Amino acid sequence: MILTIDQGTTSCRSLLVSSKGEVMAVAQEEFTQFFPHQGWVEHDADEIWETQLRTIQAVFEKAKVSPKEIMGIGITNQRETTVAWDKTTSKPICKAIVWQDKRTAAICEDIKIKGLGERVRERTGLVVDAYFSASKMMWILSEVPGARELANQGKLLLGTIDSWLMWKLSEGELFATDVSNASRTMLFDIHSLEYDEVLLTEFDIPRSALAEVKPSIGTFGYANILGERIPITGVAGDQQCALFGQACFEKGMVKNTYGTGCFMLMNTGTTCHQSKHGLLSTIAWANGEKTVYALEGSVFIAGAAVQWLRDGLEIIENAADSEEFAEQAEYKEHVYVVPAFVGLGAPYWDMYARGAVFGLTRDTGKNEIVRATLESMAFQTRDVLDAMSEDAGLKITKLRVDGGASANDLLMQFQADIITTEVDRPANVESTALGAAYMAGIGCGLWQQSEIKQLRRSNRVFKPLMEQKRVDRIYKGWKKAVERSMQWIDHEP
Template sequence: MSKKVILALDQGTTSSRTIAYNSEGKPIASAQQDFEQIFPKNGWVEHNPEAIWQSQFKTIKSVLSKDISAKTVAGIGITNQRETTIVWHRETGEPIYNAIVWQDRRTATFCDELKTDGYEELIQEKTGLIIDAYFSATKLRWILHNVEGAMDLAKNGNLCFGTVDTWLIFKLTRGKVFVTDVSNASRTMLFNIHSLKWDDELLKLFDIPNTILPEVKSSSEIYGYTELFDVKIPICGIAGDQQAALFGQLCVKKGMVKNTYGTGCFLLMNTGEKPVASQNQLLTTVAWQINGKTQYALEGSVFVGGAAVQWLRDGINLIDDAKEIEALASSVTDSDNVVVVPAFTGLGAPYWDPYARGSIFGISRGTSKGHIARATLEGIALQVYDIVKAMESDSNTRIKELRVDGGASANNLLLQIQSDIFDCDVVRPTNLETTALGAAYLAGLAVGMFKSKKELRKQWEIDKTFKPNTNKEGQLKLIKLWHKAVNRSKNWLDD
């Protein structure tokens, strides 16, 4: 076995992590550091770009102090919170404003104006995205229009815009390398996913000079080197967090699907080498590009996944610890017609209803804590079901298995419910940290530490496969009740 390691930098919304992987794809050291969340106004979410960098830098140094020499690092892979937008001075590396985080809603009104002006079809056709404040374009426009002097500096080539991957590479190379990869570029709403280039028509629409944009590279190649750790280490893999998780789950063939059960749920389906335009309000995105071959994905988001369990714990004190939900939900054989719609912050794909709200239907005198707990797990699984059915419809592909990761995938009952509803296998791997693993795989392929995707598939190990039970009638009834409840939860608040 090679003594070489790959460092995966996993820069997330609330913390930064570094994990060292050996040549067998096993984690051998890790470090994590939280950083501050900034909420200047209602609906605004920011990060200090220097805090992002410092937290990530500290985790690298921490891992390199754990019996791992910088000389043994074959390469660095980066995965990151997507869409978060940073602008800085090209010469000094000083940010001109805080990072505007993907969750930030300050540009929602401008997005509404774009829709009113009829730009939805153009933007979806070019970028695969729906118009939303979630993506980088309107955030970047806001910074250029609201920070004094920013637009002039940008036009004169004095500013850099980047998503978090670009910012970290700029810092790691002391400003020598200014790049992003196709997966992150495809989340900006400025990138044409067909030509794989920044789109001049969109840049004009958003009033963004092209001098501010990074060079777009593949997801697995040597972009440059960092010399911050006494030796030259290649930086050689980049992917946005959900695309990295898809790769870490080795969903490398058309039709393969993964779901990450986190605070929300993120589903991606590999659609092969052609982008599939969604008719069901899903996003079309670049999955990755390796050796000149680009693969695409369909993506759908559930806003509230594991957060529904947190609400049972913190909101109504039904449980004291999130781990208790499985035992409580298992105390009953079914939910006795109780349906929980966890639309606490509206409904995501395929409904996209920001005015929907959480609801519980079907309560009777016989309803117990166990019924509500089980119905909550069913509510998470049924939201995932709706997105996968939309993906199947868009791609004309029936899924054969669902690969799962994320914190809530440790819940066996949730995954059994998911398998029953889908009537297909739900597969949980031994390594649930698939986002960082995906970044490590992309970097390792670029420097030859991993020889091929085929070799990587041999490393992927199953922890447990959940097989569907045969009660079709019960599942169909549950799905019917769910859709009835969703329809009654929609548009609860007046818009």
């Protein structure tokens, strides 16, 4: 049996997965989101650890399973979110800076002015953006009292959430990360699989503060759980785990995850492709023998826009109600919601774009706003899929989907319509957690990768039904709406 730790942007989850790939127990608990200033998003790393630990204890109680029965632990995590802690006390020195946080936009502009954009692109596969960890680390070192002094003493540790969890699970014995998480720091050379010394110097980040980088599949170290010492045998970022969980093992296979954000990855095999259309080149996973790469398009706001409908506008009570309201929408004029609450990701990469609603008339009501918000996920997915098809030089014939919003039939049908491509939803949409379990299972010898394909089953395949002329007209309106949202302010920090 495998214990999977799934640490997300808004909640912590733990799962127990049997040797047949069946989920035996799940425990989930949300934690606090902090928004101290405009554009800032923070988490309490101690609260994340305490919340995660409670879910671990809960799954053992639910399944009535002993830790002695666990062969390996898989960890998957929200990527780019950065934690800084004191090596001596194991206490965070500030709140964790979340991937959505935009406080370092000015730092990124300075990096671009220095002419480092091309090196970042060539070495890391990324674009210079506040999304990634490097500028967050730089901010902590310069703005948090005592951070630089701790770093000079070799006592400061800077890591993504996987590193923080492994440190806590191992009681301070293990300070590590995997290649997929390292590839999101904007400091890691994805070709040589080493931190880039020039970028470390330019961002003024000491190598001693960064975690040791290991393959995604294999033994990282040991966790101490309820008195048992259990090997950690699989670790990867959440989107890479979803690609693995969807069994996208062949070059050209694509998955899209509808979570807080929306993330599409294409397996490009052992070849690292440089995108010409605003996508990222990233490491999917490594097993010690080979490194698998991916093209990625990151949409910052997807499910978070539905949370905005619930918590910000208060026009729905539960996220699940969105489908019912959307079904009642009337289309006299098409309404567009561009959810650029924290800027726009791929393929636009505009840190200063802001959210907007277009096409409002006196007839527009909450049903139309809800539907337009759901449709924004599908439109943004189309943006990324078009860019990915051009970069890869092929037409994608099927999109595998997962994540919370993939359960919404109305959204999935509109997604198939707007991309004119089949959308394949698995029977178990827990692709991220299952991907971590599969990696850990392979890492501890429970499975072979060839067996994972047999574990994935489809729940439903949505086929495009909308007339092409209407698809073209609606999508043209979306592109115009995005263009206007990027023009609302002069692009100055």
